[in-house]
């Protein structure tokens with residue numbers, strides 16, 4: 642089963658603008674979220690504790 | 706053969722709104738499931754069959770989606786959508802061919818293996834026409850060709866410096882379209898709903914900033930969308946269509962790893978795509 646961790650908002654910081662990223666929901670690994678302050682797309686690279694990285698650029702073969 | 710394991714594996718290297726909705730729907734349904742990042746997936750052919758024989762493929766990268774599906778099917782998993790349908794949906798030429806073979810209305814299309822062949826093909830297709838990367842998505846690299854002069858430039862740009870595969874040109878007649886196209890989401894042979902996607906530009910795509918609005922799901926739209934999904938061998942698809950002057954739908958694209966968050970929002974929650982996908986997976990016989 643996928644485990645879902647409680648988010649500690651204090652530990653989640655936007656790597657772009659360094660503002661704390663508040664989320665009302667529990668984050669999942671590899672989830673892509675937006676920083677409310679700078680609108681940067683961020684990827685959840687760890688959940689325990691929450692670690693955010695800049696989401697990668699769209700690659701050539703990405704699509705639906 | 707290992708014990709049959711009912712765990713549903715969700716394959717995705719990015720958890721976007723859609724994947725989160727699906728994972729939440731699996732949890733809500735009490736279905737045993739596991740999130741798998743295809744970037745760490747590896748398959749050894751003589752290893753025992755993996756647990757979690759039913760796999761939902763939501764991988765955003767076409768290359769990874771295709772190989773992961775093939776590898777998992779090779780070791781006995783059932784993958785939704787199947788490798789074959791991902792392979793067809795990921796290639797505009799093969800999609801056109803599959804639609805035509807099944808009698809699904811779709812714009813006239815041509816394939817040329819060199820830029821010179823492309824010019825000849827365009828003489829047969831006529832102008833205006835559209836050049837599309839045969840494996841592109843989200844409207845990237847799509848250009849409208851008004852005449853032979855613009856076609857020569859576009860063909861030159863799209864094929865210069867590319868690999869042998871990149872020399873292959875996919876062309877489509879330009880469909881006169883209103884300022885909107887229509888997306889119908891199909892799951893398990895059933896059309897769930899329809900939305901208009903409006904765009905000022907001739908190219909309509911949510912990723913390119915189109916506005917999504919609800920659209921009545923007519924029997925014709927539902928029938929054509931379901932037929933298009935079956936034509937490419939998919940179980941889950943987002944079918945993009947336009948209506949001609951008489952309101953008859955024509956299929957432009959079939960998306961096998963469809964985005965549906967905007968679709969669902971536009972329909973005000975009257976449709977729950979993620980829950981329907983989960984229902985479909987749970988009723989599926991695993992081979």
Ligand SMILES: [Zn+2]
Pocket residue numbers: 655656657658659660676677678679680681
């Ligand atoms: Zn920020």
